[in-house]
Amino acid sequence: MTTTTTTQPSDSAAAPTPTPVPVTDVPAVVDEAARLLTEHYVFPEVAEQLAALLRRRLSEGAYDVPTAEELGALVTADLQSLNGDLHLRLAYHPEKVPQGRGEAALAKMRREFEASLGGVPRVQLLPGGTALLELAPALFPLEWSAEPLSAALTLVARADALILDLRGNRGGDPDTVAFVCSHLLDERTHLNTMYAREGDRYDQSWTQPHIPGPRFGGSKPLHVLTGPDTFSAAEELAYDLQQLGRATLVGEPTRGGAHPREGWTVHPNLEATIPVGRAINPVSGTNWEGTGVLPDVPCEAGEALDRSLALLHD
Numbered sequence: 001m002t003t004t005t006t007t008q009p010s011d012s013a014a015a016p017t018p019t020p021v022p023v024t025d026v027p028a029v030v031d032e033a034a035r036l037l038t039e040h041y042v043f044p045e046v047a048e049q050l051a052a053l054l055r056r057r058l059s060e061g062a063y064d065v066p067t068a069e070e071l072g073a074l075v076t077a078d079l080q081s082l083n084g085d086l087h088l089r090l091a092y093h094p095e096k097v098p099q100g101r102g103e104a105a106l107a108k109m110r111r112e113f114e115a116s117l118g119g120v121p122r123v124q125l126l127p128g129g130t131a132l133l134e135l136a137p138a139l140f141p142l143e144w145s146a147e148p149l150s151a152a153l154t155l156v157a158r159a160d161a162l163i164l165d166l167r168g169n170r171g172g173d174p175d176t177v178a179f180v181c182s183h184l185l186d187e188r189t190h191l192n193t194m195y196a197r198e199g200d201r202y203d204q205s206w207t208q209p210h211i212p213g214p215r216f217g218g219s220k221p222l223h224v225l226t227g228p229d230t231f232s233a234a235e236e237l238a239y240d241l242q243q244l245g246r247a248t249l250v251g252e253p254t255r256g257g258a259h260p261r262e263g264w265t266v267h268p269n270l271e272a273t274i275p276v277g278r279a280i281n282p283v284s285g286t287n288w289e290g291t292g293v294l295p296d297v298p299c300e301a302g303e304a305l306d307r308s309l310a311l312l313h314d
Contacts, residue, residue, distance in 0.1 A: 037088075097271055113140045139176040194260060194278070195280060236279060236288075250307055
């Protein structure tokens with residue numbers, strides 16, 4: 001038996017408390033967030049109501065706070081007060097974020113990508129010929145993640161059964177969802193349709209007809225582990241596979257965010273994240289917004305792996 005001893009860091013080794021980031025022009029930040037909301041939010045009528053709420057709260061002095069972090073929390077609470085859209089936020093970033101649409105999120109994701117083996121922190125062969133593949137903390141853009149994902153999915157293709165662990169995955173790129181699904185299905189399959197307010201268009205997502213290496217395929221047992229931290233594109237991956245009858249979901253309901261978002265920098269440390277579309281599943285005709293993806297086998301997220309193994313080898 002191997003014993004692992006964990007040493008707690010001393011107080012002197014604790015990370016220093018971050019210096020609060022001031023916000024000097026609150027009205028400019030709130031006004032820009034309201035403008036972007038009305039221009040881009042996928043639900044225009046809701047956008048108008050929320051923009052009016054922000055401006056009223058601003059005039060009442062509700063946002064008279066000294067730091068960007070406090071302002072972000074207050075505005076986010078108001079943005080989510082009407083319809084509970086968890087993608088709708090004034091997100092605070094401790095590090096200064098670049099300008100440009102989507103640049104703040106990409107910068108954060110790039111740091112996480114480098115620190116997580118490309119989003120594949122765990123590949124393991126478990127007893128009984130079952131492979132465990134953990135995808136976390138995100139489904140990174142495919143131009144970054146295709147290589148590590150291909151390597152991992154090729155490795156587990158030979159397993160008798162697969163457990164896909166999404167409990168710590170907070171979302172990412174729908175193209176990466178389609179890439180993963182392409183390894184888990186046999187035929188080209190319609191996964192999702194995304195409605196975009198910009199251009200009033202509908203974009204379909206399908207699995208790829210060809211992939212590098214062997215497929216795990218569409219017939220061997222597949223379980224997906226979910227929990228309250230599973231969000232956004234990770235929810236889509238679980239939901240798509242569930243609706244197609246391809247996977248058994250084990251764990252807890254997911255967070256419930258089905259609206260793809262874009263981000264705009266409105267302060268050196270604040271990003272307005274605004275949903276610009278909504279998902280429409282071809283099987284259910286709806287999505288998981290607000291409800292989350294409900295597991296087929298409910299259990300505590302921390303017990304989901306053991307429960308899944310018991311089910312596979314019962």
